Amino acid sequence: MEVVFNEKRCKGCGLCIEFCPRKIIALGTKMNDAGYHYPFIKQKEKCNGCAICAMMCPDVIIEVKGA
Amino acid sequence: MPKGYSRPQTLIDKPWHFCPGCNHGIIHRLCAEVIDEMGLQNQTIGVGSVGCGVFSYEYFNFDGIGPSHGRAPAVATGVKRVLPDRLVFTYQGDGDLAAIGTTEMVHSAVRGENITIIFVNNTLYGMTGGQMAPTTLMGQVTTTTPGGRSRNQAGYPFRVCEMLATMEGAAYIARGAVYNPAQVVKTKKAIKKAFATQMAGLGFSLVEVLSACPTNWGMNPIQALKFVEENMVPVFPLGEFKVTPIEAGV
Ligand SMILES: Cc1ncc(C[n+]2csc(CCOP(=O)(O)OP(=O)(O)O)c2C)c(N)n1
Numbered sequence: 001m002e003v004v005f006n007e008k009r010c011k012g013c014g015l016c017i018e019f020c021p022r023k024i025i026a027l028g029t030k031m032n033d034a035g036y037h038y039p040f041i042k043q044k045e046k047c048n049g050c051a052i053c054a055m056m057c058p059d060v061i062i063e064v065k066g067a
Numbered sequence: 068m069p070k071g072y073s074r075p076q077t078l079i080d081k082p083w084h085f086c087p088g089c090n091h092g093i094i095h096r097l098c099a100e101v102i103d104e105m106g107l108q109n110q111t112i113g114v115g116s117v118g119c120g121v122f123s124y125e126y127f128n129f130d131g132i133g134p135s136h137g138r139a140p141a142v143a144t145g146v147k148r149v150l151p152d153r154l155v156f157t158y159q160g161d162g163d164l165a166a167i168g169t170t171e172m173v174h175s176a177v178r179g180e181n182i183t184i185i186f187v188n189n190t191l192y193g194m195t196g197g198q199m200a201p202t203t204l205m206g207q208v209t210t211t212t213p214g215g216r217s218r219n220q221a222g223y224p225f226r227v228c229e230m231l232a233t234m235e236g237a238a239y240i241a242r243g244a245v246y247n248p249a250q251v252v253k254t255k256k257a258i259k260k261a262f263a264t265q266m267a268g269l270g271f272s273l274v275e276v277l278s279a280c281p282t283n284w285g286m287n288p289i290q291a292l293k294f295v296e297e298n299m300v301p302v303f304p305l306g307e308f309k310v311t312p313i314e315a316g317v
Contacts, residue, residue, distance in 0.1 A: 001071075013088035013281075013288040019248055036087070052248045054072035058092030059083055064072040 001049045003041055006061035012036035016053035016062060022046050025053060075099035077108050079128050088288020090278035091119055093245045094187055095126055097255045098158070101262060102129075111154040114143045116168075118160035119193040137168020140175035143182040154262055156183040161202040162192040165225050169201075172227070172273075179236025179270040183261045186227060186273055188303065189280040197283030201225035204302055209283075224302055228275050232308035238270035240309040244277040244300065246292040257307070269311045277303055 010032060016039055017025045024046045027037040041047055054062035074080065077099035085092050102108055113131040115123045116139050124131025134142040139157035147155040164172050164186050175182060191209050192198040199209040199216060202224050206215040232240045239261050243254030254276055261272035277299045279291035286294060 009082045011087035015088060015288055015292075018289050049071065051072035055248050055251050056093070058085065058087075058089055058096075060074055060078060060092065060096050062072065063074065066071065 001047070002065045003047060003049070003053070004063045004065060005039055006063070007032050007038040008034075009059055009061045010036055010038035011059055012038060013058060014039075015056040015058065019052050019056045021050060021052060022048075075103045077102045077111075077128050079126055081126070083126065084122060085119065086280075086282040088279065088281045088291060089119070090189070090245050090276070090280075091187060093251060094185065094254075094276050094278065095120075095123065095158075097245075097251070097258055098156070098185060099127065101255060101259045102154070105154075105259070105262060105266075107154045107262070107266075110152065111156070112146050112150065114139045114146065114155065114157040116157065116159040116163040117194075118163045120158050120160055120163075120187060121194070123158045137163050137166070138171055139163070139168065140171040140180070140182065140184060143184075144175055144178075144180045147180065147182050151181070154183075154265060156185060156262070156265075158185045159187065160193065161186070161188045161190065161200045162195075162198075165201045165227055173231075176231045176234045176237050176271045176273070179234075179238070181265055181268055181270055182272075183265050184273040185258065185261075186275040187278045188227075188275055188299075189278040189283075190299065191280065191283055193280050193283055197280070202227075202303075204298060226303060228273070228303075228308045231271075231273055234271075236271050237273070237309050238311040239264040239272035239274075239307075241273075241307040242275040242277070242303060242305050244295055244305055246277070246279070246295045250305070253305075260310070260313075263313055264311060267313050269313070275303070277305075
């Protein structure tokens, strides 16, 4: 199981971070070409692939693969 | 209970012009997911609107029409009458639907036109920079109500669902929101019911979705979702206002 962020299209709104039930998503320090910080999963082993991050993402940049 | 998620087939793979945290993105995605699940992608015709949702035909992977401001339900009426086997829906903001397009919206419901309206209520005119709309809350500050909306100047917020639910031609009327995952799930169900109501030929359907506009509200995306929950929901209560059982198809 893997959560993939399409980093190029992220606008850094933070809704995935706010609604992750396990609070394991954070914004990184790097910026994409549009100038936004994009998220990553801090503790991959704690992710159960619930896809709530993808459900709240307004830009459809999150994919949950092989869950 | 783990489950996967991938981009709906009904969305073209391209970046969106919406501001960070804009709820139009979530609502576009829900429409696309429902159309995927109902297998209607090759049978759908979308009718856009003027406002921040103006590029819907660029994002949905089916044919779309861009009507003039507020006229989407009239255009959808024509399309549906000529092609009655298609899913025909409009995607309109509150400025488009509840201000300049009030006549078209009301009379398509009066006629019981077999179309669906997805109505995105963000309490103001988003695209043009945040002017007051008929749905602006009492006391709410916008660029045209710098002292807050007042009763004397602008009257009261327009509750579209409550009004349409009184009409015989209306078959399914519901109001949802997308301020948390539970509401996203409920709103998706409402959109599915509305589309199913149309495909069963039962008449007019409308789903209003309360939507955050962080840019024009001057809030960050999280604060804006809280504003929807705390300030909009008391004025625009969520739920189904009219339901016609699908079995009762004509
Ligand atoms: C005939 C006409 N009058 C006015 C306008 C200017 N205009 C463009 S978008 C808009 C309002 C859009 O607001 P809304 O429907 O609430 O959509 P939002 O942008 O908030 O999603 C207006 C008044 C126009 N394009 N055409």
